[in-house]
Amino acid sequence: MSIVRTALPLVLLTSVLTGCAGLQKTDWPICAATGGVVGAGLGAIESSSWIGPGALVAGTVAAGWCWAHGDGDEDGDGVPDSRDKCPGTPKGVQVDADGCPPPAPAPVVEEPAVVKEETIVIRDVHFEFNKATLTPGDKEVLSTVATRLKQETSTAQLRVTGHTDSVGSDAYNQRLSEKRANSVVNYLVDQGVPRASFVSVSGAGESQPVADNKTADGRAQNRRTEIRINR
Incomplete structure (x- = not known):
């Protein structure tokens, strides 16, 4: 039973952090709330006096993890933020593998016709x-x-x-x-x-x-x- 009580918090916290890693950085409040709930539950396993500190610690860790490791696609261009070199691309604009719009085609300069x-x-x-x-x-x-x-x-x-x-x-x-x-x-x-x-x-x-x-x-x-x- 002691092994389960020791391992269970680690398993649950790892699950929360893993889930947060798939979110965007701006989703840290969600991570914090989820971590807080999990932390409160883990604290309750120990005793009722650990509910508050458990929620605070786990929520803070989850929020920080989400901010540091979170990923996503904030501009919706199909390129994850972790490798999007042009964040904030307007919606609907075609982008390359780096999340950047292709360079504008060079203007066609027509040579003036020379009258022979x-x-x-x-x-x-x-x-x-x-x-x-x-x-x-x-x-x-x-x-x-x-x-x-x-x-x-x-x-x-x-x-x-x-x-x-x-x-x-x-x-x-x-x-x-x-x-x-x-x-x-x-x-x-x-x-x-x-x-x-x-x-x-x-x-x-x-x-x-x-x-x-x-x-x-x-x-x-x-x-x-x-x-x-x-x-």
């Missing part, structure tokens, strides 16, 4: 009448074009073509378109555009109209210089 070929059409360069000499207004327009072209990479290739309307002979307009194309290129080079960027300078005369030569407006549209950019 572009044509700048200059129609506001009128030259002096029947000549290839640039007017002050022409130079102002071309200065803006030069600023634009200097932003291109050193590998960009520039092809310049001059065009005329149909007034005059084909041969005359061919020569005039060539002279005007060269005037444009020379001015752009003077403004800082590398001459090496110009891979061709030519004239198309009146052979490539973009509008009706029978009207003044159409002829004005046909008198133009085109700069094709190949990147």
